[in-house]
Amino acid sequence: MSVSSSSMCGGDAGMKCVVWFRRDLRVEDNPALAAAARTAGEVVPAQSLKHLEASLHRLGAAKLVTRRSPDSVAALLQLVRDTGATHLFFNHLYDPISLVRDHRLKEMMTAEGIVVQSFNADLLYDPWEVNDDEGQPFNMFMPFWNRCLSMPYDPPAPLLPPKRINSGDLSMCPSDDLIFEDESERGSNALLARAWSPGWQNADKALSAFLNGPLIDYSVNRKKADSANTSLLSPYLHFGELSVRKVFHLVRVKQLVWSNEGNHAAEESCTLFLRSVGLREYSRYLCFNHPCSHEKPLLAHLRFFPWVVNESTFKFWRQGRTGYPLVDAGMRELWATGWLHDRIRVVVSSFFVKVLQLPWRWGMKYFWDTLLDADLESDALGWQYISGSLPDSRELDHIDNPQLEGYKFDPHGEYVRRWLPELARLPTEWIHHPWDAPASVLQAAGVELGSNYPLPIVELDTAQVRLQEALSEMWQLEAASRAAMDTGMEEGLGDSSEVPPIEFPQDLQMEVHWEPARVAPNVLTTAQRRQDQMVPTMTASLNRVETEISADLGNSVDSRAEVPFRMHFEPRTEREEVIQSTGNAAGTNGIHHHNNFQQPQHRMRNIFAPSVSEASSSWTGRDGGVVPVWSPPAASGHSETYGADEADVSSRSYLDMHPQSHRIMNWHQLSQSLIV
């Protein structure tokens, strides 16, 4: 389903405007809507997006116009023409597709004489506002977040909803019916609806409940695997039904109150919760500065890591049959509810990358398909962090022990017992490592290892050895590549041994019993799936080339609009994908050496790919060690090392010349190379 939804308002003095709703499905603290209401007067009611429509209607808007089109820009342009609007308002998004599309939209609208204004409604600060003392973007989270918390000006206070929106005449304006689910999705959506209540009234309730409940003990309880103590706000934030600035301000007020009361634990709770808000900010920041972070590791040497392409291992992980109870419980919960505690997300994804050594983008894609709060930017940040692709990542060579983590996050085994009924009668002493339990204990608990609960899919010691071997191989390949480049073979190993990128398994629909009904890959052609292999998109919505909004949260899983389809920036970025493959007969398996990588921390930090504003000059790593020097493509023969960021780099001069222009102009070159 591809839907672009728009609300149109037209106004006083004949002035008409369109408000384009994307992931900002609210009337409160919506700068674009507020600007439209100030500027003009009429409005558009709509058909679905029930909650947004209802609220707009209460304000006087007539109808929310929705359009389904493979080209949302063209559809929006047509809508503007149909309505005779003179103004277009929308709020910023920061993923690559949206930035490119929005820039293109601005250009086209402006050419038609339409006034276009865009606003920040999704973040405390726009990404380009937060820089270090040298004016460069931050490369690590904590310095970034500390700067956010000490900015010379506070984030804008949340806006009240407009008092009134005058409805325009929409008789000449056709609107498509919204379709929120098909038959294949209905079953799981019903399940989701029980656990989830869309709409910002419910978002407000959830926020109040959290502020007046679990927040005060957040610092203590956040370690527990149980979701009961988490805010559960992320889906609302993702769809913009809840303003992050509202969350921020209300938590700060709480923090102030508790601080004055001398309740330091509660104050710390606020600090920690706000840090998770900061991570959400940082995910957008990272996507903006590194547009391929959802599909390429930010540390270029990771491309040499020999990921193990093993679909059956992938399947065991998805089904919660790895033999490690905490991991399996998490995967079963994810499957059943579309939700996972933040800590458990780290546990299962860390296991995926380090123990199973599966390509992290497979895991990211599965998260995308199953998480209720799937969010491209946040998920990219999470998986890059886990796979050692960020300067402040966990080190890749350290495997977290699921048994120890089990007793840390689930000390009494309640979480495991809830999601793994076959282990329910196992004493706590053995619940996180049943393979060590005496036979008599297992028998008494009704556990037959290898029968009704699996033995560990791989021993941790074995995994550790295999991981070290993989890292050694990665560094050898990386060194060989460097040597080749130094001796004048500019392309290193790339040209001679190029292989296709790792394909996402194409039989994901396999066992219906285990797979989410809403994941309906059978609607895709093989070609489409291949095209999609590098990005976390699935569901019927893939039939579109680019998607827009839409979203009745409870029903619309494919309203995850801004998923890049397949970015083709420059030919050289293609080379970056893989170095070598030992693919099997099917051609889809084999050992691939993907972009990711990592090495000792001190070295890794210096190899972080340059960001937008760093890229036009040499870049000095924090530790002053080996420093890659990057030059714009025109001046460099081997800039492919940092292919992920090349596309936006040459726009620097444009920004320098047009400091007042919206930073989206940064994406000018990208827009030309994007296939839409």
Added chain:
DNA sequence: TGGACCTTCAT
């Protein structure tokens, strides 16, 4: 006070 040893926690 200060340094050896510990625990905790990381995006």
Added chain:
DNA sequence: TGAAGGTCC
């Protein structure tokens, strides 16, 4: 793993 913060002598 290793940095940071605590405790103990």
